Amino acid sequence: MHLGYSIDRRLRISGIFVICGLLIEALCLMWARPIAFVVLVVIGGALIGIGVLFFLYSLVSGAAHVADDSDAAQHKR
């Protein structure tokens, strides 16, 4: 139960970062000014990057927890 909650929460955080990054990207694409490129790369890119990395981290940490749980179950047997 705790594991599911943890992954859900991480997916939510990852999704929020990705959504923020994508919205900034959409605004920058509509805003045809030189500063828009910098905002897109620095802020939008950073938010999307953090979101993607957090998603990958949630997968890895989730897989690690599943492995730990199955090891514990085998020890109990």
Add this chain to the structure above:
Amino acid sequence: MPTIAIVILVVFSAVLAGVIVVRPATTVSRAGKILAFCVLFFLPLFCLAAGMQNEMTRSESTAFCLSCHIMEPYGKSLHIDDPNYLAGAHFQNHRVPADEACYTCHTDYAMFGPVKAKLGGLRHLYVYYLGTPPTPENIKLYKPFNNEVCLHCHLGARSFEEGVVHNADPATLPAIKAGTLSCISSGCHETVHNVGHWAKDVKFWSAKD
């Protein structure tokens, strides 16, 4: 890819990511896991790459360069109705692509020329927003204009190779090609933009639609 298509894809990706945020339980099923991978990994990176590519292409446009107020007189100089103005003559006669006029003449055609031009653009942004930008007439090139940029198009052209002035002295043409005699600053083609030094009765040309 057109800008509007990228924007639609970006918004679509954000909406799908919103579904994951609102209902993370959808990722329990196999299809949900694939959706999460697409929405939180593949699509954002694809959108970012497409957006950056779009911005890179946009940054080469004449309109992009002239969107800074400081560059307005340089944009106006492209419309001066006088063939002695080198920039205007090239722009008006489509010797350079009209929608990439600045980029065509102010980017080295060497391997890393476009990269250097983009880095120079970042420097412009820094000065424009965080530094003290010079007045338009006081803007100077970082280094003397490179003959290679002119020769990229003119080398081998009859008007260049057989030009009377270019062949008046046998040493002139080799010196131009070697870059030891500047096309611009040697005094032959020195009227380029000349912002701040226009005649009072200067006329401007505008394209007929």
